[in-house]
Amino acid sequence: MSPSRAHYRRRRIVVGSLLVIVALLGTYVPVALLSPVPAATAVIPEAAPLASTPVTLATPGTGASAIGIAAGGADVTALGTSGSADPLPIASITKSITALVVLDAKPIPEGGDGPELTMTEADTAILQATIAAGGSWASVYPGQVLSERQVIEIMMLESANNYSVTLTNWAFGSTAAYLAAATTWLADHGLTGTTVVDTSGLDPGSRSATADLLTIASMVLADPVLGTIVGTATDQVPQLGEIENTNTLIGTAGIDGVKTGTTDEAGFCLLFSADVSAGASGQTVQLVGVVLGAAGEDELHAAVLALLQSAQSGFQTLPLVNAGDVIGSYTTPWGAEADIVAGGSLSETVWSQAEVAREAEARQVSSGASGTEVGTARYTVTGTTLGGGELTVPLTLSEELDGPDAWWKLTHPFR
Structure with missing residues (x-):
């Protein structure tokens, strides 16, 4: 060639x-x-355990007690009890049931006083019978005109037994008819531990369990008429002048109700309520409680205040996560790195011992700008909580997560 x-x-x-x-x-x-580049998988370590401190309630050494959080209407979250859970005599606390049953049958319009009641010779006879039986009473005379609300005020604040009979006779026609209605009302509301055999509680057969009494207190507070009455320390009633609440703890430690009761069989009793500040959140919580069978008024007041204050001390605000806390991280095959952080702060107010579990998920990504939302962290609180028990916060990139450069793409043909 x-x-x-x-x-x-x-x-x-x-x-x-x-x-x-x-x-x-x-x-x-x-x-x-x-061509597509491989995505980085999030690495999220397990969260450290988080729990609140358990609290022991200061319950009375004698009698029975209970305390809980009123959640509106008949809903109560019980915090603790002491003594017998069986039905016990409740003395004039019975009048709380009387007022609820009457108002259920004869409601007072919001802002009103209800219809007028004119006292008769029959009401004078009721007064004389009450005095003879040794029950608490307030004066009454024929021709005296009082509104339904005023009659309830006298019954609840001065704990007048005779007014409880006058009220129920007006509403139902007779004590027997009232007791039948009250029995049905108690059954309809699931208060199976409660029995009433009179309108006032002077008869020791009128009994209730402490769990039922928490519900009854919550229902009283939820009623727009009763909720106002039971928190009143003094009031003026025509023809009677100033009447005073037998619950002398009104205004102490946030106490704003509900009803006293004292008989030889029941001892000294108080169904109470209080608005308290819960934890560091400053949230106001309505507590309801009861102490039955105290030996005297001083012992009763001491037991109520100790129980109330110990319950309030159990509220704790747990910081679950703060905005910017590192939850996990990404590392890409080409060496780029970025932390996964909480996109917001979460806290939860709990009572006594509660535990927190965290589940965090972040999707696979290959790149993203700082602040890009990449997943969710879910915090589940087990125990008594003022929230829903489950809270979520978005997860974001703490900084820009760079994608691969051209050289890495060209030198990784088999990706």
């Missing part, structure tokens, strides 16, 4: 090879640059 032909052949081979390389590069480069 002549030198010229050999040279020409070599040139064709070189040119052909270059054309092949150019063609391959023309295909590979855009494919390498434009």
Whole structure:
């Protein structure tokens, strides 16, 4: 082969090879640059255990007690009890039931006082019978005119037994008819541990369990008429002048109700309520409680205040997570890194011992700007909580997570 032909052949081979390389590069480069890149999987370590401190209630050494959180209407979250859970005599606390049953049958419009009641000789006879039986009473005379609300005020604040009979006779026609209605009302509200055999509680057969009494207290507070009455320390009633609440703890330690009761069989009793500040959140919580069977008024007051204050001390606000807390991280195959952080702060107010569990999920990503939402952290609180028991916060990138550069893409053809 002549030198010229050999040279020409070599040139064709070189040119052909270059054309092949150019063609391959023309295909590979855009494919390498434009093909998907692998995503980074989040690494999220397990959360450290989080729990609140248990609290022991200061319950009385004698009698029975209970305390809980009023959640509106008949809903109560019980916090603790002491003594017997069986029905016990409740003395004049019975009048709380009397008022609820009457108002259920004869409701007073909001802002009103209800219809007027004119006292008769029959009401004077009721007064004399009450005095003879040794019950608490308030004066009454024929021709005296009082509104339904005023009669309830006298019954609840001064704990007048005779007014409880006058009220129920007006509402139902007779004590027997009232007791039948009250029995049905108690059953309808699931208060199976409560029995009433009179309107006032002077008869020790009028009994209730402490769990039922928490519900009854909550229902009293939820009633727009009774909720106001039971928190009143003194009031003025026409023809009677100033009447005073037998619950002398009104205004002490946030106490704003509900009803006293004292008989030889029941001892000294108080169904009470109080608005208290819960934990560091400053949230106001309505507590309801009861102490039955105290030996005297001083012992009763001491037991109520100790129980109330110990219950309030059990509220704790747990900081679950703060905005910017590192929850996990990403590391990409090309070496880029970014932390996964909480996109907000969460706290929860709990009572006594509660435990917190965290579940966090973050999706696979290959790149993202700082602040990009990448997942969710869910905190589940087990125990008595003022919230819903489950809270969530978004997870975001703490900084920009860079994607791969061209060189990494070109040098990783088999990704």
